[in-house]
Amino acid sequence: MGDYRNSAFMFVLGGLVALFVTVQSVVFLKKAWGEGQKRGMPVDKMRKAFVSSAVFTLIPSLSILLTMLTLAGGLGLALPWIRLSVIGAITYELPAAEAAAQAMGTSLTVFDMPVSVFTVIAWVMTLGIMSGPIFIIVYLKKLQGRVNKIKTEDNRWGALLISAMFVGLISSFLGSSLAGGLISMLTLFSSALLMFLFVQLEKKASIKVFKDFALPVSMVGAMALAILYYGFLGR
Amino acid sequence: MSSRMAKQSYEQSIHRMGRIWMSAAMLLILAVPVAISVNLNTWPGLSPLLAGLLPILMIYVPIGIIEVITFSPMLGSGSTYLAFTTGNLTNLKVPCALNAMEIVDVEPGSEDGEIISTIAVAASSLTTNLVLVIGVLLFVQLAPILSAPILQPAFGNILPALFGALGYLYISKNWKLAVVPLTLMVLVFFVVPTAPVGILIPISALSAIAAARYMYMKKLI
16 A cells, blocks of 8 residues: 555545635634624724734744644644644644554554554544534533623623633743743743833834734744754753 | 624524534544545554543543633634634634734723634634645645754744743733732642643633632722
């Protein structure tokens, strides 16, 4: 059997998944855009949200691409492409694939992977990620109803509740980065400092462009500095 | 139609649409291993499948449920359906939606926030999709560049780089809300540096909510 992992059949499957995600994104985009116009939201505001989000996504997407390339060594290119396009995450796909490979007594680093191992990995990666979507289909409407009820009963507390959840999410990643070693810590502070500088420039010089692209630029700047820190400090 | 009725009608239609698309996405991704097994004429036996699946389910079922409960109030309904279909929530979709709402000055969880968050997640999903397609087409050329050793410290530190800037933005505005969860998380990670962030997000969020409620009741915020 030739390289079944990179066969035309696998890439056709990947193409279909990519097409599905594209169509769904366009449908939801149109729906939100139309609703925004109905509510009188300025088109400029929506366009700004779209463009800044696309720009912001570029660098994290490269990291997703890197995960795809990492997995491609053992699984070929198409299956990681499929898994990272739909209901996937860089934090999930690698451990799921490795757990399945180990259960079959092998590893992802094996180049000549038997078909039987490959199919088990494909099934495990797929079935293991289903809980979130199932929970959403069954409970999201009820959950959002409860959140809306809290906001209707006490609007100020409703807004604080959402802010507290955001701050909780961010705090967990800040804690993880602070304890992740010297380079991680320095990268975190560099990114925060760059953002501080952009906010000051925007306030003092009133240059709007700083606000629109401050996050991706701070992120790329801090990543570049991480290379420098690594060069000076090693691990 | 009053604005309240219009909002309810949008809510109803977004849930209907979201459930249909989410169900279709689940069928599609289930069809992938089925198609692979049919094409290769190899089906996994039950015991190897369970041996691989059980450890993953034990970790990712709670994480999947917790992510929905934690992220959906921030993202809003339309954005949640789309973000959970296209994936990569904590490292991409949630920060992206946060950033967009910040840039155009709308409150997360508000009616306008729901619209902007959906537009942000759609833009993000389309961009990632495009980057991955380019990655597949230019695999041979891109692989050596992206996996060059000199770039590894940059990609290895993408989360500190992302959350440092995002943390400054939000904590400078809500520093009172951050004191309890940030102290707790720093302590936890210094004691157990390898603790899984996915499990700790809800603990951190719950501590932030409890502290916020206390300060709200005592009129400290």
